[in-house]
Amino acid sequence: MIKVGSHRKIWGVAALAVALMFGILSSASADSGKTQASRVPKPHLVGEKGNKCVRPVSYMRRHHMELLMHHRDEVLHKGIRTKQYNITNCIECHASPKNNSVLGSNQNFCQGCHKYVGVKLDCFECHNPKNVKVKDIAFHPLIVPGKKPDAKPSLADTMRKKMTDARAHQEKSGVVK
Amino acid sequence: MSDTDKSRRKFIGTSAAAVAGLSIAPGVSLLQTAQARPADQAASSKNRWGLLIDSNKCSSGCDKCVTACFTANWVKEAHGPTDSQWIRKVDLKSLSNGKSHSLPVMCQHCENPPCVDVCPTGASFKRADGIVLVDRHICIGCRYCMMACPYKARSFVHHPLTDQNPEVPRGQGTVEACTLCDYRIDRGELPACVDACNQEGNGAMLFGDLNDPSSEIAKRVATENTTQIRADLQLNPGVRYEGV
Amino acid sequence: MKSLVYREIPGRSAGFYALLGGLGLFILAGLTAAYMMDKYGHIITGMNDQVVWGLPHVFAVFLIVAASGALNVASVGTVFSKTIYQPLGRLSALLAMALLAGGLTVLMLDLGRPDRVIIAMTHYNFRSVFAWNVFLYSGFFAFTAIYLWTMMERRMGAYKKSAGVVAFVWRLILTTGTGSIFGFLVARELYDSALLAPMFIAFSFSYGLAIFVLVLMAAYGWTGRPLGDLILQRLRKLLGVLVAASLYFVIVYHLTNTYFAAHRGVEAFILLHGGIYTALFWVGQVFVGSLLPLAIIFHPRLSKSRSMIAFASILVIAGGLAQMYVTIIGGQAYHLVLFPGYQEASSFFDGVNHHYTPSVAEFFLGLGGVAITCAITVVGMKVLRFLPESLDDQAVDPHAAAKS
Numbered sequence A: 001m002i003k004v005g006s007h008r009k010i011w012g013v014a015a016l017a018v019a020l021m022f023g024i025l026s027s028a029s030a031d032s033g034k035t036q037a038s039r040v041p042k043p044h045l046v047g048e049k050g051n052k053c054v055r056p057v058s059y060m061r062r063h064h065m066e067l068l069m070h071h072r073d074e075v076l077h078k079g080i081r082t083k084q085y086n087i088t089n090c091i092e093c094h095a096s097p098k099n100n101s102v103l104g105s106n107q108n109f110c111q112g113c114h115k116y117v118g119v120k121l122d123c124f125e126c127h128n129p130k131n132v133k134v135k136d137i138a139f140h141p142l143i144v145p146g147k148k149p150d151a152k153p154s155l156a157d158t159m160r161k162k163m164t165d166a167r168a169h170q171e172k173s174g175v176v177k
Numbered sequence B: 001m002s003d004t005d006k007s008r009r010k011f012i013g014t015s016a017a018a019v020a021g022l023s024i025a026p027g028v029s030l031l032q033t034a035q036a037r038p039a040d041q042a043a044s045s046k047n048r049w050g051l052l053i054d055s056n057k058c059s060s061g062c063d064k065c066v067t068a069c070f071t072a073n074w075v076k077e078a079h080g081p082t083d084s085q086w087i088r089k090v091d092l093k094s095l096s097n098g099k100s101h102s103l104p105v106m107c108q109h110c111e112n113p114p115c116v117d118v119c120p121t122g123a124s125f126k127r128a129d130g131i132v133l134v135d136r137h138i139c140i141g142c143r144y145c146m147m148a149c150p151y152k153a154r155s156f157v158h159h160p161l162t163d164q165n166p167e168v169p170r171g172q173g174t175v176e177a178c179t180l181c182d183y184r185i186d187r188g189e190l191p192a193c194v195d196a197c198n199q200e201g202n203g204a205m206l207f208g209d210l211n212d213p214s215s216e217i218a219k220r221v222a223t224e225n226t227t228q229i230r231a232d233l234q235l236n237p238g239v240r241y242e243g244v
Numbered sequence C: 001m002k003s004l005v006y007r008e009i010p011g012r013s014a015g016f017y018a019l020l021g022g023l024g025l026f027i028l029a030g031l032t033a034a035y036m037m038d039k040y041g042h043i044i045t046g047m048n049d050q051v052v053w054g055l056p057h058v059f060a061v062f063l064i065v066a067a068s069g070a071l072n073v074a075s076v077g078t079v080f081s082k083t084i085y086q087p088l089g090r091l092s093a094l095l096a097m098a099l100l101a102g103g104l105t106v107l108m109l110d111l112g113r114p115d116r117v118i119i120a121m122t123h124y125n126f127r128s129v130f131a132w133n134v135f136l137y138s139g140f141f142a143f144t145a146i147y148l149w150t151m152m153e154r155r156m157g158a159y160k161k162s163a164g165v166v167a168f169v170w171r172l173i174l175t176t177g178t179g180s181i182f183g184f185l186v187a188r189e190l191y192d193s194a195l196l197a198p199m200f201i202a203f204s205f206s207y208g209l210a211i212f213v214l215v216l217m218a219a220y221g222w223t224g225r226p227l228g229d230l231i232l233q234r235l236r237k238l239l240g241v242l243v244a245a246s247l248y249f250v251i252v253y254h255l256t257n258t259y260f261a262a263h264r265g266v267e268a269f270i271l272l273h274g275g276i277y278t279a280l281f282w283v284g285q286v287f288v289g290s291l292l293p294l295a296i297i298f299h300p301r302l303s304k305s306r307s308m309i310a311f312a313s314i315l316v317i318a319g320g321l322a323q324m325y326v327t328i329i330g331g332q333a334y335h336l337v338l339f340p341g342y343q344e345a346s347s348f349f350d351g352v353n354h355h356y357t358p359s360v361a362e363f364f365l366g367l368g369g370v371a372i373t374c375a376i377t378v379v380g381m382k383v384l385r386f387l388p389e390s391l392d393d394q395a396v397d398p399h400a401a402a403k404s
């Protein structure tokens, strides 16, 4: 199976753009008195804890998506659940202290940069952009960490009601066998 | 210590007991868990995870397994025909003798899954240890797998989602189903539904390795009168039933 | 035949631009619907976890099936050397490609993740009938385009026959593939039949031809070009035969299905008490789509009238849409039986037949596909030489014209 198809090209271009952007960014910050002639304002990213990324920063700028894509296949298809290149591990360091997320504004780590380079982010339709501690999750399923138990009717009640309703509805409309 | 913390402790205790294989009810052995695999080791085809569901021990009023699944996987919907249900309780009434049964139905984790056969992109796939999953990175949301599944086990995410369990990513426009709690199994824990059923003291759901002849599930499947749903299709599901 | 001159349609009249503008509006509406579905999710459609394929699929499959049928007119001319059909070959190929493009657009825009459609090409599961279809569709475009080229380019004329044969064989495979999308779904009782693929081929012949006849009449009527009775009557008779053949397949299909005890439930559902599906089957598919057009086509007086021929074609198309609705949605509305011999009930609608009410968004998405088909055809006819200047009896077949 071809694991990474033609969208890799897009990613490549994106990576290049990111690299370029960071290049400009660093030269700009070196001499912050001068204003750089750019129509798009450079993002001011927050959310970089310490100086200990899983690979050198220059490498990450170009290749983070490859690492992520490789790791996602390892996790999902093989069940290899090492922590290092897991997206949750990235989020843990890069979530903004303000909203605990890598998304939210153009200062947030992922969103800010992707917005700047104009590359569509396709992770967080499914992945939670917030920094939720994995150890919180590892408890019994009946407890969702940080969630107050609902006073509303239990799921069981709702579902049972739905079932009877559906049945009644169908019987009324005469489609039941 | 907050309430949550206390109950957490309590649950760690019970889970640990379950994992250690203690019996919580006479005759109900809970020695049925996977060994935690080292994180860097791949799932192996030596195992084939499966479930044995005993409808005699399962009552119509109980849906602890369903609630547990939804809670563990942070599936917060379940209000209408467009909402995901990875597991559901099916109530049966025999047309011949009027006897009723109740049992949970979820993805049956077939050995020959039709969803995997029909998926155009290969997003539906079977892990080496027999767990059938959807790779939502390459799922295009065509729903052909849902057409193909004889068990109605799959759901389509009909609207944007937020606040997913970090270990259970799920999102709009893709198809999802019971994962047998692959992330828990990989850690050596029981699937949430089985865990909850045990906590409840019902012990109607037995999890284990069908490939290991010494496992409880394999022994019972070999000796007792178990059935498969739609056995006529010869899909050899990993979920077996007893008592229907 | 030498006198046959193909020419672009002028396409300068107000009517022409009004037509294009109207089509553009429908395309825009279809795209808007697709955008909304992407933004808000399929929650804005009538589709749900029980009826997972809805109105867009009815339109899409209809257009795709009709696409291969529309190519038939060309095939009859080239492959079976029926010279009278040869002047129609170019239009036939154009229409086939336009229909396929329209249908595929709808299918693609209905995906949960239309942005990922490229993945359907990069990740390929060779066991999937759906994936074979991706391959069959691209092949259909390629072979039809080549075929068209051999018809339009004099120097390529020598290859016309072989290109025609390849395209013809390919279209048969394509419709078999489309039929098999459903035929392979053994879990669903309505689709668990080997007859599905041949039946789809019969459908494709009649739907494709009905659309072809309509487009032909409209194109000649609106541009004021002469269209003789000779060719039209031939097409009429052909349509009659094909509609009858489709009906025959429908009868055999339901009879054999009723014969299998396991399928009796779904048969009773479709034929007797399926509510809207039963109505659509008998009134839509059988009466409006088959019996009525047959009566018109073989009526001694009515069949002489052009408007009646056009009307019959419209009926066949309407019946075809009804058929797709019954096949695609009716087949899903009937519940799956998990435990034979038991009455089932659950929160996930086990044991009850499922509801589906199409939404406006789906409807416009489907119509958008139709509009794309029409727009491609209209623009195609304007920019390239698809239509003979005249199709009067003299031009079509001088000998026959002289005789009558």
Ligand code: SF4
Pocket (backbone or CB within 6 Å): B118, B119, B120, B121, B122, B123, B124, B134, B135, B138, B139, B140, B141, B142, B143, B144, B145, B146, B174, B175
């Ligand atoms: S919806 Fe996703 S998983 Fe299902 S068949 Fe389509 S691409 Fe495969």
